[in-house]
Amino acid sequence: MKEHWTSLASLMGVLAFLTSILHTLFPPELRLVFLGLIRRLTRNILSSYAYFDITEIDGVSTNELYSAVQLYLSKSAAISAGCGTRLSLTRPVNSSAFTYTLSNNDRVDDCFQGKPVVWEHVVVPRQNGGSFSWRPLPDEKRGFTLRIRKKDRAALLPKYLDHIMETAAEIRRRSQDRLLYTNTRGGGMDPRGHPWESVPFKHPSTFDTLAMDPTRKEEIMADLCAFANGKLFYEKAGRAWKRGYLLYGPPGTGKSSMIAAMANFLRYDVYDLELTEVHTNSELRKLLMKTTSKSIIVIEDIDCSLNLSNRNPARKKPIPFNEPPVPEMRPNAVGMDDALTKSITLSGLLNFTDGLWSCCGNERIFVFTTNHIEKLDPALLRSGRMDMHIFLSYCSFPALKILMRNYLGIEEHEFDNGILSDLEEAIGEAEITPADVSEILIKNRCLKKCEAVIKSLEALKCRSNKSKVIGNVAVKTKGSEEGEEEEEQEKRALESPKEAKGTMVGCIGKEEKGE
Numbered sequence: 426m427k428e429h430w431t432s433l434a435s436l437m438g439v440l441a442f443l444t445s446i447l448h449t450l451f452p453p454e455l456r457l458v459f460l461g462l463i464r465r466l467t468r469n470i471l472s473s474y475a476y477f478d479i480t481e482i483d484g485v486s487t488n489e490l491y492s493a494v495q496l497y498l499s500k501s502a503a504i505s506a507g508c509g510t511r512l513s514l515t516r517p518v519n520s521s522a523f524t525y526t527l528s529n530n531d532r533v534d535d536c537f538q539g540k541p542v543v544w545e546h547v548v549v550p551r552q553n554g555g556s557f558s559w560r561p562l563p564d565e566k567r568g569f570t571l572r573i574r575k576k577d578r579a580a581l582l583p584k585y586l587d588h589i590m591e592t593a594a595e596i597r598r599r600s601q602d603r604l605l606y607t608n609t610r611g612g613g614m615d616p617r618g619h620p621w622e623s624v625p626f627k628h629p630s631t632f633d634t635l636a637m638d639p640t641r642k643e644e645i646m647a648d649l650c651a652f653a654n655g656k657l658f659y660e661k662a663g664r665a666w667k668r669g670y671l672l673y674g675p676p677g678t679g680k681s682s683m684i685a686a687m688a689n690f691l692r693y694d695v696y697d698l699e700l701t702e703v704h705t706n707s708e709l710r711k712l713l714m715k716t717t718s719k720s721i722i723v724i725e726d727i728d729c730s731l732n733l734s735n736r737n738p739a740r741k742k743p744i745p746f747n748e749p750p751v752p753e754m755r756p757n758a759v760g761m762d763d764a765l766t767k768s769i770t771l772s773g774l775l776n777f778t779d780g781l782w783s784c785c786g787n788e789r790i791f792v793f794t795t796n797h798i799e800k801l802d803p804a805l806l807r808s809g810r811m812d813m814h815i816f817l818s819y820c821s822f823p824a825l826k827i828l829m830r831n832y833l834g835i836e837e838h839e840f841d842n843g844i845l846s847d848l849e850e851a852i853g854e855a856e857i858t859p860a861d862v863s864e865i866l867i868k869n870r871c872l873k874k875c876e877a878v879i880k881s882l883e884a885l886k887c888r889s890n891k892s893k894v895i896g897n898v899a900v901k902t903k904g905s906e907e908g909e910e911e912e913e914q915e916k917r918a919l920e921s922p923k924e925a926k927g928t929m930v931g932c933i934g935k936e937e938k939g940e
Contacts, residue, residue: 473574474572474574475572475573475575475578476570476572477570477571477573478568478569478571479568479569479571480566480567480568481566481567481568490589491568492593493589494544494569494589494593496596497592497593497596498527498533498535498544498569499596500596513527529546530545530547530548531545531546537584537585537588538581538584540577542571542572542573542581543572544569544572545569545570545572546567546568546569547568547569548565548566548567549565550566551565551566598692598719602625603626603688603692603694603695604625605623605625605626605628605694605695605697606621606622606623606697606716607621607623607696608620608698608699608702608712609621609702620715621696621712621715621716626688626694626695628685628689629685630682630685630686630689631686631689631690634686634827634831635679635682636679636827636859636862637679637683637817637824637827638821638824645687645813645815648668648813649687649691652668652788653788656788665784667784667787667788667791668791668813669778669779669790669791669792669793669810670687670793670815671792671793671794671811671813671814671815672792672793672794672795672815672817673794673795673797673798673816673817674816675796675818675819675858676796676858676860677858677861678817678818678819678859678860679860680725680794680817681794684723684792684794687790691719691790692719693721694717694719694721695720695721696716696720696722697723697725698723699730700724700730700774703769704768704769705768705769706769706772706773706776709774709777710782713777713782713783713786714782716789717786718787718788718789719788719789720786720788720789721789721791721792722789722792723792723793724791724792724793724794726795726796727793727801728795728797728801771802774805775804775810778791778805779809779810793805793811819855819857819858820852820855820861821853822848824859825848828859828862828866829866829881832866832867833869833870833874833877834874835874835877835878840878844878844882847882848878848882848885851888851889852885854892854893855886857885862885865881866881
């Protein structure tokens with residue numbers, strides 16, 4: 426037994442001697458490099474996974490990919506996180522939604538195109554080491570580690586990272602408050618040098634609450650979805666990624682509500698362009714250049730904003746070939762009207778919507794509204810500028826049911842069949858706009874449902890009777906005007922033979938005198 430302890434003591438002495446020699450010949454820095462090399466060789470040879478580190482700060486600048494991964498995992502972390510995963514809740518500035526993020530040194534699983542991946546949030550204390558930096562660095566060193574299988578590396582990279590960047594951009598856009606822009610008065614600039622002023626866009630209109638035929642709404646929503654998801658199609662077809670909508674109809678039929686519903690459906694910003702504040706075509710182009718992608722550019726009541734009925738109302742007389750051309754006066758020449766220098770033309774507006782300058786941004790929608798479509802130039806209405814024409818007419822029976830659900834809280838199954846038929850007949854004869862129907866329902870919203878429906882039906886019948894009276898008067902007036910025109914034509918027909926006869930007699934008398 427004593428011999429065993431003697432052997433163990435001598436062995437430990439040899440190990441201590443070798444350790445001292447190792448420390449003397451190999452400094453700590455060299456040992457760390459050697460251990461890291463062994464660990465890396467072991468991981469590359471024996472492990473079937475590949476690891477990628479994404480740090481928060483890349484040198485002196487912030488790593489954009491780190492922020493994108495953080496946003497991307499906020500979407501999938503709450504869904505795919507296991508029971509033992511700890512999540513952190515945050516709410517960024519100017520955001521209307523909460524986001525989930527991984528806690529320190531925790532991990533979450535993800536899947537892309539059927540390939541599993543693992544994300545780990547690594548947080549370690551930062552060791553300054555006495556180095557000097559112009560930019561103060563955080564006390565902790567943060568980053569994400571991506572673990573994928575080596576055989577999936579070619580299939581995942583860089584497609585998976587591109588998917589993360591696109592998803593993060595969409596999350597960032599949808600979480601931020603949307604804005605309503607208007608061009609500054611007189612074409613000036615705001616303190617930041619931008620020609621647009623903005624306020625938060627809070628309009629509550631949606632396609633669910635829009636008083637319109639449901640079938641027509643489905644067509645519009647399908648067209649908007651096809652446009653928003655058509656990036657590859659527009660690139661393949663060689664077209665600018667934009668689309669034009671023309672909303673026309675009587676006043677009060679919901680054109681502005683339609684625009685708000687489109688913006689809320691796509692979550693786009695809205696640019697309300699006031700043409701009367703734009704002086705020249707160049708200013709119009711500058712305004713277009715300062716708009717962002719994923720936006721709706723609106724020109725309301727375009728027939729009232731400017732005189733855009735034709736391209737050249739005053740045609741010039743042709744110049745003979747044997748005469749030299751007369752030089753024209755410039756708009757800024759002395760004696761010319763100052764209004765000529767401060768106006769935009771139909772050509773400038775056409776180039777704004779479908780010219781080369783309209784391609785300076787992607788995923789933009791142009792919406793024009795008018796009460797009188799017949800006043801607009803056909804060149805403005807063609808496909809490529811106004812691709813979809815949406816007629817908003819008087820309130821129909823399906824629209825009336827939507828309005829009653831919105832204002833009175835009455836669903837269709839709560840109506841009696843007799844009341845439904847009376848409402849359908851009254852709304853068909855009333856020729857009333859959704860705005861007028863909304864006002865009737867607002868006045869009756871405090872009553873009980875049955876009383877509110879009866880009062881609304883009485884108001885619609887009263888409006889229907891007025892429409893019939895107005896229609897009869899219009900028919901009588903038109904008939905009397907036609908009768909007066911017929912009488913005048915008969916008088917002219919009777920007077921024309923007499924005048925012709927007198928003319929013939931006068932001519933004969935002159936001939937006799939001449940003889």
